[in-house]
Amino acid sequence: MKLKRKVEVAxxxxxxxGTYGCHAKELLTYLSSIEPRKLVLNGDIVDIWQFSKRYFPKxxxxxxxxxxxxAADGVxxxxxxxxxxxxxxxxxxxxxxxxxxxxxxxxxxxxxxxWIFHGDVFDMALTNAKFLAKLGGYGYDLLILLNRVINWCLVKSGRERYSLSKKIKNSVKGALKYINDFENVVSELAIQxxxxxxxxxxxHQPKMMIKENKMGKTMYLNSGDWIENFSALEYQFKRWKIYNYQHDKLSAFYGDEDIKDMNIKDLIAAITIIDQKNQ
Known part of the structure; x- marks a missing residue:
């Protein structure tokens, strides 16, 4: 039996x-590699906005x-x-x-x-929020599909993945200003x-940094995403770290063997009857 990394909080x-951009296989590998006491799913786990019956893979x-x-095992x-x-x-x-x-x-x-929350509550207060809203629409989905084709070719040739969407966001002044404003507003409120x-x-920007002003200081952390960055936050031994699947994947194992060969009907059945374990 493979040992799992013990983590206090992930x-x-x-x-x-439910979207084409989701890298579910990599996430499953990561989740199978850890044994957290607490697992925080900090928003946008299932994309209900863009949910389609035509696309929800195994x-x-x-x-x-x-x-x-x-959860059934005590997490x-x-x-x-x-x-x-x-x-x-x-x-x-x-x-x-x-x-x-x-x-x-x-x-x-x-x-x-x-203090943990998703962060969309600040969209109304930040002037450039509309840019990311547009980027998160159909154009973003098309970009992600194109990116998956490119990355498939890169992986097959033994090269690292490349994120077109990240490159675009990092080169657009409006997006950079939005991200910077978001980090500052959130941190200042936390200090207060x-x-x-x-x-x-x-x-979707993994980050860990100290933010300080004349009122005090706080540590700002962002867990990133499983579309572009394949990242998570972990707390253990009184400290936080950013887990990055691309660089830290040797710490992870393959997805659980018991669900590896399950068909979709069996998976749905397992999900719907799982509550019996908690009764």
């Missing part, structure tokens, strides 16, 4: 299950089953709602076994407070509220 966000179902299995799973799964906000405060739904959460970690850590998703 945070993932912006998986966008690998995406496996991720859902894996998350439910982790505390906190699903924080985002803008692409905002329909779940009406269920905030609801718990099903070890899974609970919330709009935000504060965790006590070794005497320090971590005396939080030691503030953890977001939403902007």
């Amino acid at each position: 945070v993932i966000s912006d998986v966008h299950l 690998s995406h179902l496996k991720v859902i089953k894996k998350l439910i299995d982790m 505390e799973v906190i699903y924080i709602t985002g803008n692409h799964d905002e329909m779940l906000r009406k269920f905030s405060g609801t718990s099903i076994g070890n899974i609970r739904i919330a709009d935000k959460v504060v965790l006590e970690l070794d005497g320090k407070k971590a 509220q005396h939080y030691d850590y503030v953890i977001c998703g939403h902007i």
